Each structure stands twice: as structure tokens, then as C-alpha cells.
Amino acid sequence: MRLFIVAVISVLMLNSCKKKVEETKKTKEKLTYASFGKEIIADDAIASASMLAHFKDMNVGDSINSKMVATVKNVCQAKGCWMTLDLGNGNETMVKFKDYGFFVPKDITGKQVIVNGKAFVNEVPVEELQHYAEDAGKSAEEIAAITQPKKTFSFEADGVLIVQ
Template identity: 30%
Template sequence: MKIHNLLCGLGITLLVSTADAKTIEFGGGANMNKLVAAADVLKNSEPFTGSEITLSGEVVKVCKKRGCWMTLKVDNGEEINVKVRDGDMVFPMSAIGKRAYATGVLEQFELDIEKTKRYLAHRAHENGEAFDASKVTEGMSLVRLKPDAVTILEMQ
């Protein structure tokens, strides 16, 4: 709980201390009162699945076709996907390299090997990357955030 409070305070301080920064907001902006450590969520997602939380990280990828998802790199170096229904929000490519806060419901999916291949092929296609389905040997767990509000800090 102390870590949670510390992270919330740090996030709020970061937002307040960037008075010279512009922000891009979707859905009224992220709810900083629900900020949790993304590393903790990725370590054990079960307690957070189905709950509305706020995660933060550096935007490292954005959907090139529709801007319907972005990938956040969190403090421990892991990544989490933030996905909206096409057209609900359009994340700009210019968000790459920026700090983002996303508030939404955490989802978790267990994909069998065939669904894993389709998912990874789709992601590769969206990114214009090659994909070799023969290298996929097992299913995967997918944890992502379905946001209803996002704040992206645009530094001047």
C-alpha cells in the first residue's frame, strides 16, 4: 500500500511539475487516483483483472493503421498493451517516446497455439513486420488494458 501511495504521489507530482508540458487527453484524461505499479500488475495480474486501474509507461509502439492500440514499456522493462475498439480513441504516432497514463479495465486472455499464431501474425502485419508461424510452439497469456481515458504528456 505504501508503494501504491508513493507511486500515486509521484505520478501526480510528475503531472503537476510539468506545467510547461502539453498533454493529449482522451476520455477526459487518466484518473491518477487509480494509479498502480504496472510491474506489480504484470507480475501477478489476477487481483487486477476486471478492475479499473491506471497504468503508466513510455509509449514504444502505436498501431500504424488506426491508432487503436499502443504498447507501454513500464519501469521494469516489460511491456503492456493498451487497446481500444477501432475509432474510440486514435493514438498518434507522435506519442512514441512519450509518457502515457491509461485508465481502464485490465483484461487477461489465455490463447491456445492457433489463436496465438493468429494474434502474433495480426500484430506483425499491423507493424509491417515479417512473421514466421513455425516459430510459435505454444499458446500465450495476454494481459492488456482496455482504457476509457488516457493522458499522454507532450514535452515542449
């Protein structure tokens, strides 16, 4: 009798797991994207946490080709000519677009994106940091408080998908 009960419970658990896998597949299939820049596909994008690990292993001047999925933290409010993406643990990456060839909508903060291109570690001069702060709508006091260059995790995207 115990063996029968164990068998029934096992079958029920397997059916439950199978349904969850099917629901996950359906959710992934339903995702639609707005595309900007070079046509890219969503497949093979690494998680932002994995990208953070790669960035931490790199030195200033190092670069790698990559495709990652992340959440938008901020977007240039002047034109949509750059965005920052959340890498987790208080880290972010500054994304610019290859050859200034395309822009993204200014209202995508909080949305999930997939970016394809080159990841690199950069040291950004004070003037450039102040320019980005101005583009982001920061106050004059916040801009004036930027007085040191900053080592940043950067990304030059040739294509972007925005989850709709």
C-alpha cells in the same frame, strides 16, 4: 563556533531542498497533454512499475480498474488502434481502446502517456498475435515465427493523455 557552522550548513541544505521541490512543482505544472477518448485527468495515475506488480498478482481472466503512467513502446501503424506500454524489467502491456471508439497518433513511440480503464490478464491466440505483428510492420519471417499463444498483460483504455 562549530554549532554556528552546523547551523549555517543546515540552513543552506534546507534552502536547496526547498528550491528543488519548487522546481519539481513548476515542471509538473508545465506539462500539457493531448487527450483521446473519455476526458480524464492526470492525477492519481500509478507508475508502470506498480502496475506490473498488480499484473503479476493477477490470473488469466482477472481485472482491475486503474490509471497508470507509462512510456509507449509501439503503436499500430495501420490506424493507431492499439499501443504497447513499457512496464519495466522487459514487460509490457497491450492497450486497446474501449469499443474501438478512438485511436491515438501513430508517431508517439517513446512518449509518456496516462491511460485510464481496465487492466486484465489475457491469453492471446496465435492468429491475433500474428495480426498485431503485421500491424507493427514485422517481416513475414517474424510473423511466421509466432506459433504459441501468449499470456499477456492487457489494458482496455477509455481515456488517454499524451504528454506533449
